[in-house]
Amino acid sequence: MESPAQAGTAGPASPRRRRVGREERERQILGAAVAVFAERGYANASMDAVAERVGVTKPVLYTHFGSKEGLLLACVAQARTELLDVTSAAAAAAAGPEEMLRLGTRAFFTFLDERAAAFSLLYSEASIAADAVEGIRAQQTDFIAALLGAAAPDADTRRLQGWAQVIVGACERLAVWRAQDRRVTVDDATEYLMDLAWTGLRDRASGADRASGTLSG
Amino acid sequence: MESPAQAGTAGPASPRRRRVGREERERQILGAAVAVFAERGYANASMDAVAERVGVTKPVLYTHFGSKEGLLLACVAQARTELLDVTSAAAAAAAGPEEMLRLGTRAFFTFLDERAAAFSLLYSEASIAADAVEGIRAQQTDFIAALLGAAAPDADTRRLQGWAQVIVGACERLAVWRAQDRRVTVDDATEYLMDLAWTGLRDRASGADRASGTLSG
DNA sequence: GGCATCAATCTACCCGTGGTAACTTACCGT
């Protein structure tokens, strides 16, 4: 109800309105959005809250990202790029299939460790950005399938894809588990993945159990 | 805008308002909710839509389930019970660790196949019911860890939990993959899981690659 | 330096949807 000419909310040092370039503003908004979405959850995060954090008002967000979901998608897209960079760099440094699997897995866990906000975006708000997150998984799956194909040339494409799905799913779950129980280190998680994916339980199952050897027909 | 005394929507045989017992009504609502949530997605599903499908009005849903989220949680809880029933029954029929892993995995995929709506609830709306779905995973993880403990008595508890996380994560991912590509059968998915979890990639990686044997230090 | 121009930004608003208060009515026991 105040006269708009006054607008005397508070800002003493702020000349009431600062104009900022497009790229800069979008970076600011993305950063604020990741933070707000991560700490309040997508559903409970209001656009006003994101806007306030940036220091602007709601319509600004809409001119840049179109909708609330668009904003979330932009956040996810950013995380996607970073994730592929990190894991492919790790795999490139490996000298053989086992090390590739180990270093790539390790890089994944480390990335999520360092980027806690991105983590909660990807694995807590998955249902809203379902398609985008599936896109990330497809990216990782294709990448891993290609690596596996080099290590096991006699396996057909479908099987390679299936193995990659197993690894991606296992890593996701281990990551969430680690977030719940901080005593599980990156190396622990990597080791457990290697136990199954590389070694296989057959070698770890004791013969103490009935007939464990006679069943593998 | 019609006079409420007429209520002439359609129902010729319906005496304008039928009273239904509590249990029966809750069953109806749960069924409608699963369907509506699955086909429109939780965020885009309105309580009015669920109510209309049941043939009642909104407040009825609230007297029974308290909130929209409460309704979703009830759906998830129901799926949880059924899932444990199905997988534990399958494992109980197995004669050894390998068969247990195989039959349990197979039962999981089959269950999701038959209950497509429950599937999309559990793996598409995960972020809203995050805690509840995590509870389901914990249930499955504990169950699998117990089975693994019998097969590998010399593995410590943490490692068993880690292995169980790997298996649960891998199965989830394989299930989603199957939903996207229907050419992947239940047996395919089960086999790919067994390739890694039971056999291990080491046995499938050809020696053609450089130094695959010399790195396992 | 002064002014036109354009885009960035704000104010004020709409409307769909989750959620609730208060009234009504069908069924059940007596």
Place this chain on the structure above:
DNA sequence: ACGGTAAGTTACCACGGGTAGATTGATGCC
């Protein structure tokens, strides 16, 4: 029959996503 109670309804509020139109700050032109 008849009252009590639980099942249902209508009518409403509030909050948050999304938008139209006024506003203002930087930029270039003279």
